[in-house]
Amino acid sequence: MATNPAPKRxxxxxxxxxxxxxxxxxxxxxxxxxITLVDRTNHHLFQPLLYQVATAGLSAPAIAxxxxxxxxxxxxxxxxxxxxxxxxxxxxxxxxxxGSALGxxxxxxAAGSTHSYFGRDDWAPFAPGLKTLDDAFEIxxxxxxxxxxxxxxxxxxKRAALLNFVVVGAGPTGVEMAGTIAEIARHTLPGEFRNIxxxxxxxxxxxxxxxxxxxxxxxxxQRALEQLHKLGVEVRLNARVAAIDAHGLExxxxxxxxxxxxxxxRIASPCIVWAAGVAxxxxxxxxxxxSGATVDRAGRIVVQPDLSIDGHPEISVIGDLAAAQSxxxxxxxxxxxxxxxxxxxxxxxxxxxILRRLNAQAGIPFRYRDYGNLATIGRNSAVVDLVSPLGxxxxxxxxxxxxxxxxxxxxxxxxxxxxxxxxxxxxxxWSFARYARVVTGITPIPPVDRQIDT
Amino acid sequence: MATNPAPKRxxxxxxxxxxxxxxxxxxxxxxxxxITLVDRTNHHLFQPLLYQVATAGLSAPAIAxxxxxxxxxxxxxxxxxxxxxxxxxxxxxxxxxxGSALGxxxxxxAAGSTHSYFGRDDWAPFAPGLKTLDDAFEIxxxxxxxxxxxxxxxxxxKRAALLNFVVVGAGPTGVEMAGTIAEIARHTLPGEFRNIxxxxxxxxxxxxxxxxxxxxxxxxxQRALEQLHKLGVEVRLNARVAAIDAHGLExxxxxxxxxxxxxxxRIASPCIVWAAGVAxxxxxxxxxxxSGATVDRAGRIVVQPDLSIDGHPEISVIGDLAAAQSxxxxxxxxxxxxxxxxxxxxxxxxxxxILRRLNAQAGIPFRYRDYGNLATIGRNSAVVDLVSPLGxxxxxxxxxxxxxxxxxxxxxxxxxxxxxxxxxxxxxxWSFARYARVVTGITPIPPVDRQIDT
Numbered sequence: 001m002a003t004n005p006a007p008k009r010x011x012x013x014x015x016x017x018x019x020x021x022x023x024x025x026x027x028x029x030x031x032x033x034x035i036t037l038v039d040r041t042n043h044h045l046f047q048p049l050l051y052q053v054a055t056a057g058l059s060a061p062a063i064a065x066x067x068x069x070x071x072x073x074x075x076x077x078x079x080x081x082x083x084x085x086x087x088x089x090x091x092x093x094x095x096x097x098x099g100s101a102l103g104x105x106x107x108x109x110a111a112g113s114t115h116s117y118f119g120r121d122d123w124a125p126f127a128p129g130l131k132t133l134d135d136a137f138e139i140x141x142x143x144x145x146x147x148x149x150x151x152x153x154x155x156x157x158k159r160a161a162l163l164n165f166v167v168v169g170a171g172p173t174g175v176e177m178a179g180t181i182a183e184i185a186r187h188t189l190p191g192e193f194r195n196i197x198x199x200x201x202x203x204x205x206x207x208x209x210x211x212x213x214x215x216x217x218x219x220x221x222q223r224a225l226e227q228l229h230k231l232g233v234e235v236r237l238n239a240r241v242a243a244i245d246a247h248g249l250e251x252x253x254x255x256x257x258x259x260x261x262x263x264x265x266r267i268a269s270p271c272i273v274w275a276a277g278v279a280x281x282x283x284x285x286x287x288x289x290x291s292g293a294t295v296d297r298a299g300r301i302v303v304q305p306d307l308s309i310d311g312h313p314e315i316s317v318i319g320d321l322a323a324a325q326s327x328x329x330x331x332x333x334x335x336x337x338x339x340x341x342x343x344x345x346x347x348x349x350x351x352x353x354i355l356r357r358l359n360a361q362a363g364i365p366f367r368y369r370d371y372g373n374l375a376t377i378g379r380n381s382a383v384v385d386l387v388s389p390l391g392x393x394x395x396x397x398x399x400x401x402x403x404x405x406x407x408x409x410x411x412x413x414x415x416x417x418x419x420x421x422x423x424x425x426x427x428x429x430w431s432f433a434r435y436a437r438v439v440t441g442i443t444p445i446p447p448v449d450r451q452i453d454t
Numbered sequence: 455m456a457t458n459p460a461p462k463r464x465x466x467x468x469x470x471x472x473x474x475x476x477x478x479x480x481x482x483x484x485x486x487x488x489i490t491l492v493d494r495t496n497h498h499l500f501q502p503l504l505y506q507v508a509t510a511g512l513s514a515p516a517i518a519x520x521x522x523x524x525x526x527x528x529x530x531x532x533x534x535x536x537x538x539x540x541x542x543x544x545x546x547x548x549x550x551x552x553g554s555a556l557g558x559x560x561x562x563x564a565a566g567s568t569h570s571y572f573g574r575d576d577w578a579p580f581a582p583g584l585k586t587l588d589d590a591f592e593i594x595x596x597x598x599x600x601x602x603x604x605x606x607x608x609x610x611x612k613r614a615a616l617l618n619f620v621v622v623g624a625g626p627t628g629v630e631m632a633g634t635i636a637e638i639a640r641h642t643l644p645g646e647f648r649n650i651x652x653x654x655x656x657x658x659x660x661x662x663x664x665x666x667x668x669x670x671x672x673x674x675x676q677r678a679l680e681q682l683h684k685l686g687v688e689v690r691l692n693a694r695v696a697a698i699d700a701h702g703l704e705x706x707x708x709x710x711x712x713x714x715x716x717x718x719x720r721i722a723s724p725c726i727v728w729a730a731g732v733a734x735x736x737x738x739x740x741x742x743x744x745s746g747a748t749v750d751r752a753g754r755i756v757v758q759p760d761l762s763i764d765g766h767p768e769i770s771v772i773g774d775l776a777a778a779q780s781x782x783x784x785x786x787x788x789x790x791x792x793x794x795x796x797x798x799x800x801x802x803x804x805x806x807x808i809l810r811r812l813n814a815q816a817g818i819p820f821r822y823r824d825y826g827n828l829a830t831i832g833r834n835s836a837v838v839d840l841v842s843p844l845g846x847x848x849x850x851x852x853x854x855x856x857x858x859x860x861x862x863x864x865x866x867x868x869x870x871x872x873x874x875x876x877x878x879x880x881x882x883x884w885s886f887a888r889y890a891r892v893v894t895g896i897t898p899i900p901p902v903d904r905q906i907d908t
Binding site: 064 | 496497518520526531552588605606891
């Protein structure tokens with residue numbers, strides 16, 4: 001009764017289960033392959049709503065789905081919770097931090113990005129960024145504990161300093177964070193404190209460039225700026241951070257026109273959020289060293305049109321870790337932005353190219369379809385910049401906010417989460433309450449200087 | 455235009471916002487007093503459902519309400535997030551860990567209880583108990599990461615050991631934990647792993663006494679035992695823990711009849727939950743030393759019939775920290791059990807007695823009204839022991855489970871939370887899915903011995 005053993009299935013290892021890795025694994029459903037999906041967390045995180053966890057509007061499980069639950073019905077996927085230590089392209093294997101190794105016939109590296117402090121990693125403890133759930137909990141803790149510390153503080157100067165909130169960087173995350181902190185201070189907390197007025201909190205949004213939301217058309221930046229002002233956010237453009245410590249930060253500001261107009265000042269604050277820069281996962285550098293791939297200034301791996309690495313057709317790099325270009329026949333290639341729709345599209349493209357390669361076909365070049373850009377500022381305010389067949393479509397205000405809301409809920413993974421998020425938001429909208437105001441652990445609020453901001 | 459200053463309001467300080475402290479503060483609504491409510495967390499925790507957070511069925515915000523939000527409309531309450539360092543009865547003040555002091559005219563100590571390892575505090579890192587949200591996250595992490603580690607493990611013995619779960623203590627919490635871990639293993643996770651069968655997990659419930667749920671009538675203990683067996687929980691009665699380390703625990707077991715029948719064995723396990731004992735908050739001991747109050751063997755303060763301390767009518771102790779008696783005219787006093795309805799009733803009694811004391815009236819003795827006892831074991835199984843005017847009412851199984859469910863949802867604080875919990879459970883009931891399977895941080899699973907359990 002002995003038969004020949006079944007031909008061994010090609011082993012595909014995918015590192016990272018963000019938007020790129022998730023989509024690549026999904027697009028391989030039905031393929032006769034053995035996929036191992038490695039992530040150092042047990043959940044796929046819907047990062048566009050992470051700021052809501054940081055600002056106590058959503059609980060963590062509402063935007064985090066267990067990876068192995070998502071793939072329970074896709075039998076060709078094995079999920080491993082593990083940290084990747086290094087990639088060995090010469091041996092075609094991935095080393096995990098527990099010492100074990102995963103061999104592969106094709107490798108997809110979708111390890112994403114982390115914060116960049118532009119070489120000042122010593123600022124990290126004083127100004128956490130927002131990439132993981134742990135980051136979100138830490139920022140939530142700092143926001144809520146700052147109000148708690150101010151309620152206990154009897155010195156008026158110290159109390160005022162405790163109510164300074166600073167967000168560095170006015171990209172989508174920075175704008176969302178600043179707008180939502182302002183909402184908490186002006187709408188959620190008033191009436192709950194006896195010694196302070198939470199509405200007196202200062203929310204400062206610092207931006208190194210000349211406008212907020214620089215990826216957006218200029219008039220939408222202007223709209224966003226107006227909406228931020230309406231929420232009571234102090235926006236400081238052309239303002240660069242010179243130093244951050246446990247008590248606050250130093251800002252150098254100029255109007256951008258003449259260097260003589262530069263001045264420098266200090267803002268005391270116990271709660272600084274870093275939304276200024278991202279850097280590719282360190283895995284990129286390690287892989288580039290061993291594979292001979294090129295790395296760009298941001299640490300991303302420069303990929304071929306089919307998203308593989310030069311000289312290594314069996315390795316694809318996708319998502320924020322890839323410096324990819326979009327290829328449209330008859331046009332010059334254009335750079336692909338580091339946004340989640342691009343990561344998803346790269347996931348699908350790389351899955352198709354893996355299957356083509358297994359069939360000895362040449363890969364197809366990646367083409368990025370840009371559907372536009374959204375950013376929300378707070379309750380009833382957002383800006384939308386859509387690419388439509390009829391030309392660009394721009395709008396802002398309440399309609400844009402509703403569009404943003406339903407687009408985000410639509411793209412949330414899994415019906416359960418969509419329902420929960422919709423209910424949480426419905427509740428928050430009508431009551432102004434924020435549901436997830438839980439702080440766990442006991443973390444002392446860092447001491448704060450007297451307010452010497454000028 | 456100068457007028458006499460308004461008479462100063464009596465200052466009431468309440469330490470702890472569990473069931474007792476919350477109820478005391480609420481019962482003083484409308485009183486002309488200045489209440490300061492101090493808690494070291496920012497939330498009131500609905501502890502009866504904490505095991506659901508630990509077993510990934512509920513998110514933390516579903517059972518934790520921000521204290522200052524609960525009291526936003528009660529103007530005589532100031533909420534402080536602070537840790538109490540010590541009580542100074544001679545100076546009538548409470549010292550906080552930030553060095554500040556709160557003077558009081560009346561003090562209510564409702565600091566609750568913590569785990570007791572019966573003098574073996576060195577076991578704590580290997581067998582966390584379940585009192586706070588942080589405890590619940592730690593236990594959730596250990597349960598879920600044990601399955602993850604087993605999926606990665608290739609050695610069959612080690613893999614089996616990783617799937618051993620041990621709960622120590624078969625009171626209500628231990629029974630709930632063991633039943634729910636069994637549900638996760640048998641119903642939630644199967645189909646999601648490729649290298650292990652989660653349903654093969656062993657769930658062991660160790661109990662030092664001769665039956666589970668010893669506070670219940672004997673035949674209900676028997677019903678609970680049967681329901682545990684049906685869920686696949688191994689219940690070991692008359693089993694005492696002799697040692698716990700990072701790799702597992704040593705058990706001494708006998709049938710309780712003859713010492714010759716005692717034997718000793720080891721269970722290897724990465725996930726041990728401690729549900730065996732509680733001890734009064736250490737604040738009790740400190741207060742007793744300075745006030746001359748008596749402390750019982752469990753570290754609780756022996757209180758007067760009106761819940762004050764002997765010689766200190768201006769200090770009340772309520773909830774789990776109080777060794778209180780119930781006084782019914784014409785009957786001998788009976789001990790009050792450490793359950794949440796008793797804490798709430800003490801909170802209301804002490805509020806009434808504070809108002810009487812401010813009016814120079816004598817306090818009324820505390821009378822505990824026992825409405826009965828509930829415990830759930832898992833899906834569709836619970837035991838109910840009600841005290842009714844018609845005599846005791848006992849039932850078990852699905853009806854008891856529904857009763858338990860609605861009783862718990864009814865007592866949850868705030869409509870928002872009730873709705874969320876009901877939806878989460880409705881979803882979990884129909885889908886067998888568990889919503890909150892998020893593990894944050896990266897905690898290595900402790901190494902596990904080969905399974906040498908005999």
